[in-house]
Amino acid sequence: MKTFVFAAALSLAIGLMAPWGTAGAAQKAPDAQLQLSDCVKCHPKVVHQNQEAGGKHRTEVTCLDCHDAGHPPATPVDKMIPKCSKCHEGEPHFEVKNCLDCHRNPHTPLKITFPKNRKVKPVCKTCHAEQVKEVNQNPSAHAKVDCSFCHFKHGYIPSCLKCHKPHRKGQTFKDCVSCHRVHQPLNVAYGPNVPNKNCGACHGKIRKLLESGHTKHAKLHCVFCHKKKHGYIPACQDCHGVPHPKRLIKNFKGCLACHVDPHNLTK
Ligand code: HEC
Ligand code: HEC
Ligand code: HEC
Ligand code: HEC
Ligand code: HEC
Ligand code: HEC
Ligand code: HEC
Ligand code: HEC
Ligand code: HEC
Ligand code: HEC
Ligand code: HEC
Ligand code: HEC
Structure with a gap:
């Protein structure tokens, strides 16, 4: 300054x-x-x-x-x-053009509105470089729109449900962001607390099969095995090592030759 x-x-x-x-x-x-x-x-x-x-x-x-x-x-x-x-100099934010496009009135400088036909992304980048990088590096439909498509007011956070139907009835915004990071929505990744019903919204049959089983797998959560990233498939040995003598199983094509289905184990 x-x-x-x-x-x-x-x-x-x-x-x-x-x-x-x-x-x-x-x-x-x-x-x-x-x-x-x-x-x-x-x-x-x-x-x-x-x-x-x-x-x-x-x-x-x-x-x-x-x-x-x-x-x-x-x-x-x-x-x-x-x-x-x-008075305002020497920061990236002060290098952008047409300050009064957003700070409409210099006498009330924090009353900010974004102009309709202006791309604000380059200006957001002067303070939120991380989010802009995240969006740009992960191509998706959300990266094709301007930041102000969702954040039409500074600081406003929209719910996903304003624009999308949930995968099942009763899902909340919190559910959505437990699997989707909004600035890279196609990279579905999650923590260890996603309930089975949220996977079951699309994999209903598997959920039924698993939860109606009679082995100890029936008590496990989907995400206990399918960790972190959507589509990840674990190997039985990741958790069980080699539980039977090699001799015994070498003539069989994998564990499922006898145990049939991880979601419906036969013992
Ligand atoms: C005569 C000096 C002066 C001029 C000219 C000036 N400002 Fe400021 N402005 C300041 C000072 C001093 C502050 C408080 C310190 C800071 O935030 O850097 C400030 C703060 C601000 C703030 C933050 C307000 C707050 O309450 O936190 C905004 C936004 C702002 N100025 C925008 C503008 C815009 C847009 C223009 C041009 C239309 C402008 N200023 C012209 C001196 C000036
Ligand atoms: C695309 C909209 C947009 C434009 C154009 C814009 N600003 Fe800002 N400005 C913002 C937003 C959003 C904030 C954050 C306000 C807050 O923190 O509540 C901000 C904050 C500020 C602040 C206070 C925070 C700080 O870093 O000191 C000042 C000063 C400021 N702008 C000055 C300017 C000046 C000078 C220009 C032109 C060179 C300008 N702005 C152009 C949107 C804009
Ligand atoms: C931070 C700098 C800044 C301060 C402080 C400031 N002004 Fe201004 N003022 C401007 C700028 C920049 C414009 C031109 C706005 C535009 O082009 O839309 C302006 C425009 C005006 C205008 C003509 C436009 C209008 O809105 O009627 C008047 C009158 C005015 N100012 C009076 C004042 C008075 C009185 C004060 C003290 C309460 C004041 N200004 C404080 C920067 C300032
Ligand atoms: C006696 C009345 C009077 C007082 C007192 C007065 N002004 Fe003005 N001001 C005017 C008038 C009338 C104009 C319009 C002049 C024109 O358009 O030729 C004006 C114009 C302005 C403008 C330019 C507005 C524009 O259209 O861009 C600014 C800025 C301004 N005044 C600021 C101030 C500030 C700051 C003060 C206090 C220090 C002040 N004025 C005191 C009557 C006044
Ligand atoms: C001058 C710096 C500045 C600019 C420019 C700016 N922001 Fe911000 N933004 C901030 C600050 C400071 C906060 C408050 C941070 C906090 O609460 O941790 C904030 C908060 C936010 C939040 C809310 C965060 C939360 O957790 O509630 C969103 C959303 C946001 N900004 C989006 C944007 C968008 C979109 C743009 C571009 C139009 C933008 N910002 C431009 C400084 C800026
Ligand atoms: C499709 C809508 C959408 C778009 C486009 C979008 N955002 Fe967001 N943004 C959100 C939502 C929703 C959240 C809250 C996410 C959460 O809580 O997990 C958010 C959160 C934020 C936050 C708060 C901190 C954080 O990372 O959670 C900032 C800052 C932000 N966005 C900036 C931006 C910027 C800058 C852009 C443009 C490059 C942008 N957003 C584009 C919807 C969007
Ligand atoms: C302001 C509206 C808006 C908000 C808020 C919003 N989206 Fe979107 N989203 C869109 C649009 C528009 C598309 C592209 C068309 C479509 O697929 O419906 C899209 C596409 C998507 C896609 C598919 C991406 C692709 O490239 O095909 C996913 C996944 C997604 N959104 C998830 C979310 C999640 C999760 C949230 C909340 C964290 C959210 N969206 C918030 C408007 C929005
Ligand atoms: C349990 C994790 C999970 C939760 C919770 C979740 N999603 Fe998804 N979502 C996904 C997966 C996985 C896909 C990708 C499916 C594919 O590859 O076709 C997806 C795809 C999408 C798509 C792309 C279009 C479509 O329907 O296939 C949108 C939009 C979307 N989700 C929005 C949401 C919203 C809104 C919420 C919250 C109400 C939400 N999601 C909650 C995992 C989840
Ligand atoms: C929005 C619907 C949707 C949700 C929610 C969803 N999935 Fe999927 N999932 C799909 C679709 C569609 C496929 C098949 C296409 C593909 O491979 O991406 C799939 C494939 C899979 C695959 C197999 C990948 C492969 O390589 O064969 C696994 C494992 C999986 N999902 C686990 C889960 C788990 C665990 C959850 C809960 C955290 C979940 N899914 C939530 C739609 C979804
Ligand atoms: C992410 C870890 C994990 C993976 C992967 C996994 N399991 Fe398990 N499995 C377990 C746990 C935990 C138990 C319960 C152990 C206990 O309570 O003693 C279990 C139990 C079992 C049991 C005994 C069931 C019972 O009711 O006594 C069999 C058989 C079994 N697993 C076979 C498999 C096979 C075959 C695969 C691969 C298709 C597999 N498991 C993949 C974690 C895993
Ligand atoms: C005990 C660990 C474990 C649990 C719990 C588990 N899975 Fe799996 N899942 C696996 C393994 C191992 C495979 C690979 C089976 C194979 O190789 O054929 C698999 C395969 C899949 C596939 C892809 C193949 C197919 O059958 O369509 C999907 C989708 C899937 N699981 C979804 C789920 C869902 C949804 C849940 C929760 C309702 C779940 N899984 C619970 C271990 C598990
Ligand atoms: C030739 C058939 C066959 C094959 C192949 C096989 N198993 Fe088994 N497995 C069994 C039988 C039968 C039992 C039940 C033994 C019992 O209850 O004492 C068993 C029990 C288990 C148990 C539970 C052990 C316990 O102490 O309760 C685990 C875990 C297991 N198998 C994992 C695997 C894994 C992992 C593979 C692949 C590397 C595999 N099995 C391959 C037949 C097989």
Whole structure:
């Protein structure tokens, strides 16, 4: 941030009285100098906006730090408007274009709205590089839309259910994100606590088969065996090592020649 002068601008020459004839100018102009306390007399709307939601543009700077170049009629109106870069410099976020596209009103700088037809992704990247990288490196339908397709307001988090049907009745947003990472939705991965009913939403037959079995496998969760990543298939030996003498099983084509089905073991 550039240093800027607070006090030096506390007052400024207004020049001779002129018949402005607009916006509250019926007011008599103050004498030769405009004080900070004068602004409200003719610009009450701006002052009130600033008081209500000015944030640091109220507490860290005053009207006259920004509008320090004079005042009409001595100074033309367009000379009164400061560039943001006067004070905001040196960070990636301050290198983007058209600040007022999002910070619509400099007097209420944190009231941010995203413009409809502007891609905001490059701006998000200046603060959320990790999420932008994640989206870009994992092609999916979610990567084809702009961030603001979902986050249409800064900080707003939509539920998946706003746009998608669940795989089974009663599934919640929490369920969705236990399997899908939203910025890479096609890489389905999960922890050890996903209940069988969430797998059963698509693998209903296997769930029934497993849970109606009479061996110890019936008590195991799908994700106890199919760990971490959707589609992963474990080998029996991962958990059981070699439980029978080699001699005994070498003539059989794998464990399932006798045990039939991991979801419906025969013992
Ligand atoms: C006596 C009334 C009066 C006072 C007091 C006054 N202004 Fe103004 N101001 C005006 C008028 C009228 C205009 C419009 C001039 C024009 O369009 O030629 C104006 C224009 C401006 C503009 C440019 C607006 C634009 O259209 O871009 C800014 C910025 C501004 N004033 C800031 C201030 C600040 C800051 C203060 C307090 C230090 C202040 N004014 C005090 C009457 C006033
Ligand atoms: C952080 C810098 C900053 C501060 C502080 C600031 N302004 Fe402004 N002001 C601007 C900028 C930038 C614009 C031009 C906005 C635009 O182009 O839409 C502007 C525009 C204006 C305008 C004309 C547009 C309008 O909304 O009516 C007036 C009047 C004005 N300011 C008055 C004030 C007053 C009074 C204060 C103190 C309460 C103040 N400003 C504080 C930066 C500032
Ligand atoms: C005269 C100096 C000055 C100008 C010009 C200025 N700012 Fe600021 N702005 C500050 C200061 C000082 C802060 C508080 C310190 C910080 O956050 O860096 C601030 C803070 C902000 C904040 C955070 C507000 C908060 O409450 O946390 C935003 C957003 C912002 N400025 C946007 C802008 C935009 C957009 C412009 C151009 C329209 C602009 N500023 C012009 C001085 C300025
Ligand atoms: C695409 C929308 C967008 C644009 C364009 C944009 N900003 Fe921001 N800006 C944001 C968002 C979102 C935040 C985060 C606000 C928060 O934390 O609540 C932010 C925060 C800020 C902050 C406060 C946090 C900080 O890092 O100090 C400042 C200052 C700021 N912007 C200045 C600017 C300036 C200057 C420009 C133009 C060079 C600009 N912004 C352009 C969306 C935008
Ligand atoms: C100037 C920096 C800045 C910019 C630009 C910015 N953000 Fe943020 N964002 C933040 C900060 C700071 C937070 C609060 C972080 C926290 O609560 O941990 C945040 C929070 C969020 C959150 C909520 C996180 C949560 O856990 O609740 C989302 C979603 C978000 N930003 C999306 C975006 C999107 C989309 C963009 C682009 C339009 C964007 N942000 C631009 C700084 C920024
Ligand atoms: C399809 C909708 C969608 C899109 C597109 C999207 N997000 Fe998100 N984002 C979400 C949801 C939903 C969450 C909450 C995820 C959770 O809680 O697990 C989230 C969370 C976040 C968070 C909070 C931290 C985190 O990682 O959970 C940030 C920051 C964020 N998104 C930024 C972005 C940015 C930047 C983009 C654009 C590159 C983007 N998002 C694109 C829906 C989306
Ligand atoms: C704002 C709407 C929106 C939100 C919120 C949203 N999505 Fe999507 N999602 C879409 C659209 C649009 C598509 C592409 C068309 C389709 O498949 O329906 C899509 C596609 C997908 C796909 C298929 C991806 C592909 O490339 O084929 C998955 C998986 C997905 N979404 C999961 C989720 C999950 C999980 C969440 C919540 C964490 C979520 N979505 C939140 C709009 C959204
Ligand atoms: C138990 C893990 C799991 C949970 C929980 C889950 N999903 Fe999925 N989802 C998947 C798998 C696996 C696929 C991929 C199926 C395939 O390859 O066809 C998928 C595919 C999708 C698709 C792509 C289109 C389709 O229907 O095949 C969308 C959209 C989707 N999920 C949204 C959601 C939403 C919304 C939720 C929460 C209500 C959710 N998912 C909960 C595992 C899960
Ligand atoms: C949205 C539906 C859906 C959900 C939910 C789902 N699956 Fe699947 N699953 C599929 C589809 C479709 C296939 C077959 C296509 C493929 O190979 O991706 C499949 C294939 C599999 C395969 C076999 C992969 C192969 O190589 O033959 C395993 C193992 C599997 N799923 C386990 C699970 C587990 C465990 C869960 C719960 C964490 C689960 N699935 C949740 C739809 C789903
Ligand atoms: C992720 C680990 C895991 C995998 C993979 C696995 N099992 Fe098991 N299996 C177990 C556990 C845990 C038990 C219960 C052990 C106990 O309680 O003593 C078990 C028990 C068994 C039993 C005894 C059942 C009973 O009721 O006494 C047989 C037989 C068996 N497994 C065969 C297999 C076969 C064949 C495969 C491959 C198709 C396989 N297992 C894959 C973990 C696994
Ligand atoms: C004891 C470990 C274990 C448990 C528990 C388990 N599986 Fe499996 N699953 C396996 C093994 C081992 C295979 C590979 C069988 C083969 O080689 O034919 C397999 C294969 C599959 C396949 C692909 C082949 C097929 O039969 O379609 C799917 C889908 C599947 N499991 C889903 C599930 C679901 C859903 C659950 C929970 C309801 C579940 N599994 C519980 C070990 C397990
Ligand atoms: C020739 C048939 C056959 C083959 C091949 C076979 N098993 Fe078995 N297995 C059995 C029989 C029969 C039992 C029951 C023994 C008992 O209850 O004492 C058994 C029991 C088990 C048990 C339970 C042991 C216990 O102490 O309760 C496990 C675990 C097991 N087998 C795993 C495997 C694995 C892993 C493979 C593949 C490497 C395999 N079996 C191959 C016939 C076979």
